[in-house]
Amino acid sequence: MYRIGIDVGGTFTDFTMIDEDAGVVHFHKVPSTPHDPSEAIATGIGQMLTDHGVAPSQVSHVGHGTTVATNLIIERKGARVGLITTRGFRDVLEIGRQTRPHLYDYSVGKPPVAVPREFRVEVDERVNAAGDVLTPLNDEQVLAAAKQFAAAGIEAVTICFLHAYRNPEHERRAARIVAEVMPDAYISQSSDVLPEFREYERLSTTVLNAAVGPKMARYLERFLQRVRDLDIGHEPHTIHSNGGLMSIATVRQYPVRTCLSGPAAGVVGAAAVGRAIGSLNLVTFDVGGTSTDVSLVCDGRPLFTSHRHVAGYPVKTPMVDIHVIGAGGGSIAWLDDAGALKVGPHSAGAVPGPVGYGRGGQEPTITDAEIALQRLNPVALLNGRMPVHAEAARRVIEQRVAEPLGLDREAAAEGILRIAAANMSRAIRAVSTERGYDLSRFALYAYGGAGPLHAVEVAEECGIPVVIVPQEPGTMCARGILLSDISFDFVQSEISLASEAAWPAISTLFDGLRTQAQNWLDDERVDPALRICHSAIDARYEGQNFEVQVSLDDTGAGGYAEFARRFAEAHEREYGYTVDDRNVQIINCRMQAVGQVVKAPLAPRHIGGVLEDARLGVRKAYFGAEHGWRETPVYDRDRVPTGARFTGPALLEEMSSTTVVGVGQHVSVDEYGNLIIRLQGGLND
Numbered sequence: 001m002y003r004i005g006i007d008v009g010g011t012f013t014d015f016t017m018i019d020e021d022a023g024v025v026h027f028h029k030v031p032s033t034p035h036d037p038s039e040a041i042a043t044g045i046g047q048m049l050t051d052h053g054v055a056p057s058q059v060s061h062v063g064h065g066t067t068v069a070t071n072l073i074i075e076r077k078g079a080r081v082g083l084i085t086t087r088g089f090r091d092v093l094e095i096g097r098q099t100r101p102h103l104y105d106y107s108v109g110k111p112p113v114a115v116p117r118e119f120r121v122e123v124d125e126r127v128n129a130a131g132d133v134l135t136p137l138n139d140e141q142v143l144a145a146a147k148q149f150a151a152a153g154i155e156a157v158t159i160c161f162l163h164a165y166r167n168p169e170h171e172r173r174a175a176r177i178v179a180e181v182m183p184d185a186y187i188s189q190s191s192d193v194l195p196e197f198r199e200y201e202r203l204s205t206t207v208l209n210a211a212v213g214p215k216m217a218r219y220l221e222r223f224l225q226r227v228r229d230l231d232i233g234h235e236p237h238t239i240h241s242n243g244g245l246m247s248i249a250t251v252r253q254y255p256v257r258t259c260l261s262g263p264a265a266g267v268v269g270a271a272a273v274g275r276a277i278g279s280l281n282l283v284t285f286d287v288g289g290t291s292t293d294v295s296l297v298c299d300g301r302p303l304f305t306s307h308r309h310v311a312g313y314p315v316k317t318p319m320v321d322i323h324v325i326g327a328g329g330g331s332i333a334w335l336d337d338a339g340a341l342k343v344g345p346h347s348a349g350a351v352p353g354p355v356g357y358g359r360g361g362q363e364p365t366i367t368d369a370e371i372a373l374q375r376l377n378p379v380a381l382l383n384g385r386m387p388v389h390a391e392a393a394r395r396v397i398e399q400r401v402a403e404p405l406g407l408d409r410e411a412a413a414e415g416i417l418r419i420a421a422a423n424m425s426r427a428i429r430a431v432s433t434e435r436g437y438d439l440s441r442f443a444l445y446a447y448g449g450a451g452p453l454h455a456v457e458v459a460e461e462c463g464i465p466v467v468i469v470p471q472e473p474g475t476m477c478a479r480g481i482l483l484s485d486i487s488f489d490f491v492q493s494e495i496s497l498a499s500e501a502a503w504p505a506i507s508t509l510f511d512g513l514r515t516q517a518q519n520w521l522d523d524e525r526v527d528p529a530l531r532i533c534h535s536a537i538d539a540r541y542e543g544q545n546f547e548v549q550v551s552l553d554d555t556g557a558g559g560y561a562e563f564a565r566r567f568a569e570a571h572e573r574e575y576g577y578t579v580d581d582r583n584v585q586i587i588n589c590r591m592q593a594v595g596q597v598v599k600a601p602l603a604p605r606h607i608g609g610v611l612e613d614a615r616l617g618v619r620k621a622y623f624g625a626e627h628g629w630r631e632t633p634v635y636d637r638d639r640v641p642t643g644a645r646f647t648g649p650a651l652l653e654e655m656s657s658t659t660v661v662g663v664g665q666h667v668s669v670d671e672y673g674n675l676i677i678r679l680q681g682g683l684n685d
Contacts, residue, residue: 001060004048005481006041007262008032008066010349011289011330012449013040014475014656017048018482020060023603025479026052027472029382029656034351037068038219042226049230056231061597063481065239065262068219069212069255074311076112078211079155079186082119084145084174085203086162090120092200093207101312111312114207119154121145123174129197129495131166142174146181156210157182160190160203165493168195186213193254194316196588197493201307201316208313209256216255220248237486241319243268243302244487245597247524257317259310262477263293264320269480270445271297273470276602277672281442283428283464286477287450289330290347294427295322296437297445303431304549306491306538318489318590325427329367329450330354333401333416341405343419356393357386364400366420368393369413370453373622375651375660383655410622410629421454425461432462436576443468447476452652452659452675459679460662471605471637471673474656483602486524486595490516491588498539498567498584503560509589510535510555517593526595538588539567541579547587548574605673607641614639616653623649627663637675644669648677 005016015028028048033039041064049056072078083093094113102108123142126135149157157178164171168191175187188210194202220238227236237245241260251258263286270284274297282297296303305321307314326345330353333343343366352360354367370376371393378390394409402412432439443466446455455467470476490513496502517533535555538547548570554562568578614635621632630649637654645668648661652675659675661667666678 002054002058003061003482004045004059004063005265005478006044006062006064007265007475007477007481008037008041008064008068009262009288009477010034010067010291010328010347011353012474013037013044014478015044015048016472016475016478016482017052017054020598025471027475027655029474034349036222037066038223038226041223042230045227045230045232057233059232060234061482062227062232062234062236063239063245063484064223064236065265065477065481066219066258067262069216069258070260070310072212072215073208073259073313076311077215078208079214080119080153081115081156081158081207081210082121082145082149082152082154083115083158083160083203083207084121084123084142084178085160086126087122087124089162089199090117090122093120093203096200096314114204114211114313115158119149119152121148125161125170127161127163127167127170129163129166131163133167133170137170137173139173139177142177143181146178149178149185150182154182154185155214156186156188158188158190158203158207158210160199160206162199163197164189164191165195165197165202168192186210186217188213193256194491195493196316196491197495198316201314204314205256205316208310208315209254212255213252216258217252220252224248239265239481239484241317242304242487242489242592243320243484244594245481245484246486246488250488250524256315257319259315259317260319260322263295263322263324265480265484266293266447266477267295267297267302267320267322267480268484269476270447270470271300271302272480272483273602273672273674274445274468275300277468277670277674279443279468282445282468283432283439283442283462285424285428285444285446285451285455285458286448287424287446287454288328288448289450290326290328290349291324292327292424292427293322293324293448294424294431295320296431296442298437306549318491318592321431323427323431325423327366327420327423327427329365329370329453331366331420332363333365333369334363335401335404339404341401341415341419343416343423354393355396356389358389358392362396364396364416366416366450368397369416370450372397372409372413373417374619375453375621376658377653378619411625414622414624417454417457421457421461424454424458428458428462436573439464445470447473447657449474449657452657454660456660456662456665456677456679465679467675467677467679469659469675469677472654472656473659483599485597486521486526488517488520488593490520490591490593493588494586496586497542498560498563498586500560503563504557506537506586506589507555507557507559510591513589513591517591521593521595524595530596532594532596534592534594536590536592537563537567537586538590539563539584539586541571542583542585544585549590602672604671605642606671607639607673609639609641611635611641611644611646614641619651621649621651623663630663640669642669642671642673
């Protein structure tokens with residue numbers, strides 16, 4: 001049987017197919033179809049099955065990562081949303097937090113409010129922080145709001161009442177009233193989407209869930225139909241932001257949880273490969289067509305967060321801690337009002353794409369700079385399936401960048417790449433050195449279609465000594481989907497002081513979360529023998545405003561001592577100190593339900609022969625002002641033998657990407673087919 005992983009990116013849609021019995025991995029890539037992402041998915045699956053002689057009945061699993069929800073938020077193309085909230089709180093969404101999006105740049109403003117004020121309706125109701133009802137819900141006011149929304153053509157309704165995380169009954173009753181008036185509306189309740197305190201983040205997350213819900217549901221229907229049309233009987237799963245899989249039914253209910261769908265899969269896959277090869281500390285470096293996604297893997301495990309912004313809007317759901325910047329192969333190079341060269345964040349995307357792709361692009365991009373310097377194949381990509389228009393790429397670099405700046409073409413193209421590398425390096429430092437991690441102890445794990453093109457320059461700038469490039473790096477996110485388990489996160493706010501006496505109540509709360517987790521795993525039809533639950537507590541010292549997350553093995557009545565010890569360790573690691581005489585406050589209790597998926601093992605990949613057998617030829621490539629143009633050997637990555645060792649410069653081409661090895665850098669190929677590039681020292685380092 002075969003398992004297929006799919007990652008829908010801004011420029012390409014990537015596929016990985018694993019033969020469960022033989023452990024053989026196949027890779028594929030097709031241009032994305034932004035007007036309907038499911039079209040590229042169907043095309044790619046059909047081509048893969050045909051190319052490898054696999055019958056649809058032999059497909060046992062389809063997992064997919066999607067950017068649909070993210071793009072709807074970024075492009076502000078979600079559904080029109082109406083909001084019903086507690087009287088006096090309609091403007092919470094607009095007031096937000098008293099912080100600026102950018103401390104020193106006054107041109108950076110807040111994004112538009114996700115719900116216009118005329119569709120933010122207050123009703124009489126009030127529950128206190130203990131969950132006690134102070135003011136009953138006024139049903140007539142909810143009914144009037146629903147009629148107003150229906151008359152205005154509102155597609156989705158958010159219901160968010162103060163302290164509903166402690167007592168959700170008013171929200172549930174309001175949802176029933178709205179559903180009677182608007183049976184086709186998409187309804188999101190904050191007590192269901194995010195039962196946590198902090199009303200602004202809870203409200204923002206629930207509004208975004210409602211905004212992307214209708215269009216996400218329509219996309220999922222098209223996706224499911226295309227899979228059925230291919231005669232694949234297995235219902236697909238979707239990866240969500242915490243790196244786990246969930247059913248289509250769960251995605252329909254919580255689409256906001258897919259905001260980092262594809263990038264999270266890449267981090268999960270990188271961590272799995274790192275554990276297999278004994279490289280437990282990684283900086284994951286995923287460069288695609290529109291963005292660069294960076295994250296840390298420490299001791300073999302990705303780092304997680306429960307609070308981030310998407311296009312300026314707070315999204316407070318558990319997710320892999322990924323930092324995203326607008327720098328990818330399609331990022332446009334442009335001159336600002338002062339004549340300074342900038343790169344990104346706007347991108348040529350899949351359509352029209354870089355000029356060198358010949359699809360109508362008119363603006364110079366990072367990819368065009370790589371083609372102009374011949375680091376990227378100037379004839380064709382994707383194993384010859386995509387022609388490259390090298391002269392057009394050179395011309396646009398010269399006309400739009402070199403001539404206005406008084407530079408030659410090589411200096412202009414190199415300038416574009418250096419600016420891109422500086423932007424990428426800042427993103428890496430934001431998740432590492434700025435948080436106290438020593439990058440000299442990490443390896444840069446480079447993937448995505450453009451990651452291996454930039455990896456060695458970025459590693460040099462950040463002081464990272466080793467670069468690891470996996471096999472077919474452009475499909476790593478699709479591969480990561482096949483290494484992910486089914487999972488979902490449950491949370492309950494419980495603001496109380498931690499103590500031995502109070503711990504039995506916390507233990508009881510975890511029992512309730514565990515019941516929710518088991519019920520969800522029942523709905524996902526997970527075998528009881530494959531179930532695991534992970535527990536954690538968000539906690540802080542009394543008087544602090546931000547929490548650290550403390551993983552727990554023991555949530556039973558005697559687990560307080562373990563919690564206290566682990567909290568001190570977590571606080572020391574995050575902030576560098578502990579305050580032993582101050583009370584600790586528990587904020588949220590968390591439970592992650594995991595359904596283990598049978599995965600094809602990461603099998604060693606043995607390629608025999610000698611390095612010269614993999615040589616495709618030689619071409620001149622530019623390696624910066626220091627080294628200039630060099631006659632550079634070009635290798636077919638798929639034929640480079642296991643155990644090979646050589647010194648750069650070199651270019652290694654494969655279907656999904658090209659790896660650049662700098663002058664004097666040392667390369668070895670491990671038993672899993674990974675390229676290990678050492679930037680310092682000799683071959684034996």
